[in-house]
Amino acid sequence: MRLTFLGTGTSQGVPIVGCSCEVCLSEDYRDKRLRTSAFLETGDVNILLDAGPDLRQQLLRNHIVRINALLVTHEHKDHIGGIDDIRPINFLMKETMHIYGLKRVLNIISKDYDYAFNSYKYPGVPNLKLMPIFDEPFTIQGIEIVPVIVRHLNLPILGYRIGNLGYITDASFIADKEKRFSF
Ligand SMILES: [Zn+2]
Ligand SMILES: [Zn+2]
Known part of the structure; x- marks a missing residue:
């Protein structure tokens, strides 16, 4: 299993x-940080964790051409x-991208990217399928994923x-109940 941090910046980047x-004025390369995202490779399965506005640049500079699923935290x-920039991955893999997240979050994605979910699809729009996560583990191509609810100030989000x-x-808070998943 290999995790690559694609971005570790704040919401505005650094x-x-x-x-x-x-x-912000520093010349140190470590002070050039893209928006938060990570890429997990485990066996044959590649999972993208969040798809922020820097996704295109992150895919290019890490030579990522295959993603089996996108897990969204919030x-x-x-x-x-950056979800629109999933399109080249759709074209390369000739597959629908499955996007996993809380129902609330998927509803917002379906509004933000309504053109991808219309019954008439303009040619070339991203090919996406929304996969709601409930409070229980699930699998993606045999890989077990355990969702953990954490609080982002007052907003429940997923780890x-x-x-x-x-x-x-x-995250700013993790309830004791969620620590059942700790090591
Ligand atoms: Zn600054
Ligand atoms: Zn946030």
């Missing part, structure tokens, strides 16, 4: 447009703003446990 703080734009890996972003 540097922030127009900011003249020391970090609906903020820095986590779903994921996959094998020995835990992926949690934007």
Whole structure:
């Protein structure tokens, strides 16, 4: 199993447009951070964790051409703003991208990308299928995914446990009940 951090920046990325703080003006490559996303390779299965507005650049610079599923943590734009850039993966794989997330989050995705879900599909729109997650583990091509509810300030969002890996972003609180999934 291999996890690649595609981005570890804040919701605006680092540097922030127009900011003249020391970090934003830094020449250090570690101060150039794209929006938060990660790519998990396990066996033959490739899973993308969140698809923010930097997705195109992240796919290009990591040479990612195959994604079997997208797991979304929550609906903020820095986590779903790049879903249109799934299109080349659709074309390459000739498959529908399955997007997993909370029902609330998938509803927002279906509004934001309504053109991908209309009964008449304009040619070339992303080919997406929304897969609601309930409060129980599920599998993607034989890989067990355990959803973990965490709080992002007051918003319940998802983290994921996959094998020995835990992926949690934007969280400020984890209830004891969810720690049943800890190691
Ligand atoms: Zn700054
Ligand atoms: Zn957020």
